[in-house]
């Protein structure tokens with residue numbers, strides 16, 4: 001998630017000012033304290049409540065540039081530096097990248113922390129406030145008529161969002177992940193956007209709502225795509241009593257199943273559906289352990305199956321978010337985790353500590369160390 005820069009631009013600001021006078025010869029005046037500046041850089045010393053002696057910046061990048069300059073000019077403080085985030089929510093739209101020139105040193109760390117006794121949060125999300133009731137005219141033909149009046153739609157383009165991470169998920173039995181790491185000890189996290197209603201994660205539109213489908217039969221070819229695993233290719237799943245006709249209009253269906261062993265899951269992309277034959281063709285046949293009749297699965301990411309409160313669907317092409325709220329919308333806080341991250345990158349950097357901060361609404365990794 002670096003990226004990504006689009007819009008929600010910079011960290012909010014709220015705060016004040018300058019480095020220790022003795023260190024840099026700058027005496028901030030109270031009037032210079034901007035209530036919007038939120039990131040303070042100051043030397044580590046033994047005293048408490050030292051923040052008002054710091055130098056304040058609008059963005060993390062500005063703070064890092066400042067630290068780079070201190071190091072370059074031989075003015076890095078003898079006990080190191082604190083980067084203090086003042087109280088509030090800091091929106092992030094680009095990764096914060098620490099390089100060698102932003103490193104601490106032995107006995108001179110860089111500590112990234114919250115101002116004493118306050119809650120500082122770095123957020124990769126947006127609060128969605130432009131939901132509208134879906135009108136008959138906006139009906140896509142994929143939405144169930146009886147559910148139409150319950151639905152809201154928000155245009156995410158109004159928040160500057162132009163693209164999102166692809167909808168791709170792995171699972172314990174993901175062939176792709178096991179091809180990279182056969183033992184699969186390093187469970188890979190995928191970037192995944194989510195909708196939160198008053199802090200609760202909502203459900204990507206699915207079918208069935210509260211149970212599983214079961215594989216009625218399998219067609220496909222055995223193929224040794226990974227030695228020691230029962231991999232297949234060109235797999236078609238047969239299902240009974242499934243509303244496949246509606247699904248043919250859905251552009252990006254995911255099937256989440258325990259395809260062979262009931263303890264190992266993977267996500268399958270769908271490439272074609274034949275309602276007459278009751279068949280679903282898988283795009284990648286992504287299960288490392290193969291498939292068997294009776295295996296349980298459910299389908300995700302279908303607008304035509306958005307029919308239970310708490311479900312949402314994102315039309316990625318038009319950046320429209322459809323939502324069936326679980327409670328009245330008037331005073332609800334609805335958030336969307338879009339920032340792909342990572343929030344922090346440490347690239348050949350060292351002697352840096354993060355403490356006391358809150359993070360929320362990232363859709364990818366929080367930290368990457370290169």
Ligand SMILES: [Ca+2]
Nearest residue numbers: 206305306307
């Ligand atoms: Ca549903």
